[in-house]
Amino acid sequence: MKFLFDLFPVILFFGVFKWGEGHADAAQGLVAQYLSGFMSGSAVAASQAPILLATAVAIVASVAQIGYLLARRKKVDGMLWVSLAIIVVFGGATIYFRDDTFIKWKPTILYWCFGAALVISQLFMKKNLIRVMMEKQVSLPEPVWGRLNLAWTIFFVLMGLLNLYVAFNYAIDIWVNFKLFGTMGLMFAFIIAQSLFLSKYMKDAE
Structure with missing residues (x-):
């Protein structure tokens, strides 16, 4: 449930964007009615409306x-x-500049913040955040916790780079699909790989 709760703004972003793609005129009307006061300029093209509306809903969902x-x-x-x-x-x-470049950068900045938090906590606070989150569920040797911390850091860095590649080399609808399904699939794959890696140590502990 927590996983779905954390994904709530992303799921809404995806749903509203897809609805806006299929109802461009209606999306354009909603943007003009509710977002025009937050934008530089007034006229919004129908092609811009889905991403602007989806972005606004994601902001409201995150606050909620x-x-x-x-x-x-x-x-x-x-x-x-x-x-x-x-x-x-x-x-x-x-929304203000009517430029989807900024929202495309958002996942990358978030991933890199996650990675930076892992590195900074380890180096300057001597705290392994992965261990803090997982040590109640599994007992591991100290070097393994360090490897896990490094693995998650590398994963977040690569996810940030992959997001930029998809965002700026493919159409925006492909990026929106990747933002939900691609990143979720890669996260699941990484967690499964991590579980297989940890299974050896859990057996040893037993």
């Missing part, structure tokens, strides 16, 4: 996501705050 947690008096993960800040800044720039 954290608002829900705060209202329930639940802890808000630091990375959720980081994600909110990035979507507000880059999504806001996309």
Whole structure:
């Protein structure tokens, strides 16, 4: 459930974009009605409307996501705050300038923030964040925790680069599909590979 909750803004972004593609005139009308005050200039082409509308919905969904947690008096993960800040800044720039370049950079910046957090915590705070998140579920030798931390760091760096490659070498609809299904598939594949790697150590512990 937490995984789906974290993906909530991305799923809405995908759904609204796909709806806007199929209803360009309606999407253009909604953008003109609700977003014109946040944009430089006035006229919005029908081809721009789906990404602008999807970006606005993703921003609102991210705010609602954290608002829900705060209202329930639940802890808000630091990375959720980081994600909110990035979507507000880059999504806001996309809407204001009517330029999808900014929202295309958003996943990459987020991945690289994740990677940077792992490296900075390890080097300067002597804290392995992967261990903090997983040590209640599995007991591993100290060197293995270090390898896992490095593996996740490399994964996030590569995911950021892959996002840029898809975003700026393919049509925007392909990038939107990749943003949800491609990244989710790669994440699952990486987690499965990690589980296979860890199974050896779990057997040894037993």
